Amino acid sequence: MAILLREDSKIVVQGITGGAGRFHTSLMVEFGTKVVAGVTPGKGGQDFEGVPIFDSVVQACDATGANVSIIFVPARFAAESILEAADAGIELVVCITEGVPAIDMAKVKSHLARTGTLLIGPNTPGILAPALRCKVGIMPDMIFSPGRIGVISRSGTLTYEAVDQLTRLGLGQSTCIGIGGDPVIGLAFLELLELFEADPDTDGVVLIGEIGGNQEEVAARYIKEHMSKPVAAFIAGKTAPPGKRMGHAGAIISGGKGTAADKVAALEAAGIKVALTPSDIGDTMLAALEEKRNG
């Protein structure tokens, strides 16, 4: 039905009483997401629109059986919130917060390798599974529709651009995931492609990358060698000047590495269709599916 999220995903919101936490908790609940708990230290015992608030993630898990966490706390507390969730036994953590120092995330990832916790983000719009009516994030849910296309992206608004086109073309989505715009993130393209390849309810994947790092190149290699499902890609930042951080902390060409041209070349060399402009992402997916069908 989806990757990462399930029918029994129960969500705890860390930082539920902050501005973004309140706003998006309401929207998640409205969409149908099972938000079972909130955490704000010092506010245990209160509730937010009927969602009980706890002082710690452990308490929230014990009382409600929460197994997925979404984090809205300020940047300086975000790394600790991820660790708290991991040590409380949460299976999947989605960190929306932007501005977490890279070295903190490197330490967090080292710890998560021991606990086995899955992390999406930070600096991500989250995850949305239309058929499950489950949104662990801040995506505008009205543009999504249930279906069989997976979407993975390093950018928020570009994801919406792509999803909107897919929906209009009648291509619903199985799961859409923003992996985050930071240099050090949890699950990246590679791990999510593996999950989509194994997912019986996904027929094809849209991959939206951008300048910086080399995970598009790693993804290209995996797709070429291991993936049976068609992939359509788009890469942002062809005109970005080197050495400048383009909005996302991770979107920077450094030392001549991580250019859009390199990424497009790697994807095309692996036989993946790359959309020329964001307006062509939907059609590119359609063409890739068509090509697959005609074998």
Added chain:
Amino acid sequence: MKIHEYQAKGLFREAGIPCPEGHLVTSSAAIDELAAKLTPGIWVVKSQIHAGGRGKGRITMAGVDTGGGVRVTKGPEAAIAAARSMLGGTLVTLQTGKAGKQVNRVLVEAGVDIASEFYLAAIIDRETARVAIMASTEGGTEIEEVARTTPEKIHTVRIDPLLGYRSYHGRSLGLKLGFQGDVLKQFDTLVSNLYTLFVGKDCSLAEINPLVLTSQDQLVAIDGKLNFDDNGLYRQGALVALRDVAEEEPLEVEAAEFQLNYIKLDGNIGCLVNGAGLAMATMDIIKAFGGEPANFLDVGGTATPENVARSFRIMLRDKVAGIFVNVFGGIVRCDVVARGLVEALGEVQLEIPLVVRLEGNRKDEAVALLAESGLPIITAENMKDGAMKIVSACQAGN
């Protein structure tokens, strides 16, 4: 954030990384005082600007070429004369652009008796989420060049930041560089200190190039660069004081004060977009249709009317030939953005073409609002349509 070389060396010294004796001068009076400080021997005189390529760059003063951006001089008098011919001049390097950068600071540094040169740097390796320490025998050249031509000459160890630096990390790199005995011990201490500096100061890059082994078997950092993770600056109060705003683009500094992600580019078509990825893609699509983007501008996921208005003011001061507004309304509603646009345009007399593409949440209301306003706005169906329209409108205007 970037800092100057002399500031990086100050942090190196604090961290226990040996650097040559250096004197910074920022005024003609300070140059006068150098005579009492400099001893006979070789002095290296270095312009302090953020851009690289200083050695091959040229300085001009009142239209006259006064020499290179970095010069090796013999004796105090020659060093002082070199400093005078740099301070206040304009240095043009491959990285500064044609306008160059004014030299407001000059570093006069003791020459070092070089036996061999090396490269040493720390970065965060994105793929493994570890601190990577890279070392090479090819010091003094651009590491990108080494990576391209002889990648086997770059040696790397990756350190789990939860475990931290261990002596064997430095030792294994040192052995690859051919060090032994006391030099190997020196190198271990130096790498340890670089690691501590990198992690403790939230660096995104800590680079020593070249790291020099002197004829007396001492390791010394001759040139170095420190860049910082902006996300870590909130806990690095002392570093923030090292920021040199004069080295940054004024419009970018102003935009940053309003949490606008703005980067000035060389073209003439202004772009106002919500979201960093979409903003990059908007620049790309303008270029794909034959135009040149004037900027990257992300008004943020929640494009407020105030920020839309501020963005307009900044782009108009950048003297763009036309503006393309490209907003995908998700949580932020298109009609709110449209209202912001109408408000912003009420304040300014827009004499250049404006193409607006609004998609998503409450698009129809937004389009109606723009139509009612009677403002000379060209609306676009999608990104592609918008890019074509703004490029042709700007070309028609020329």
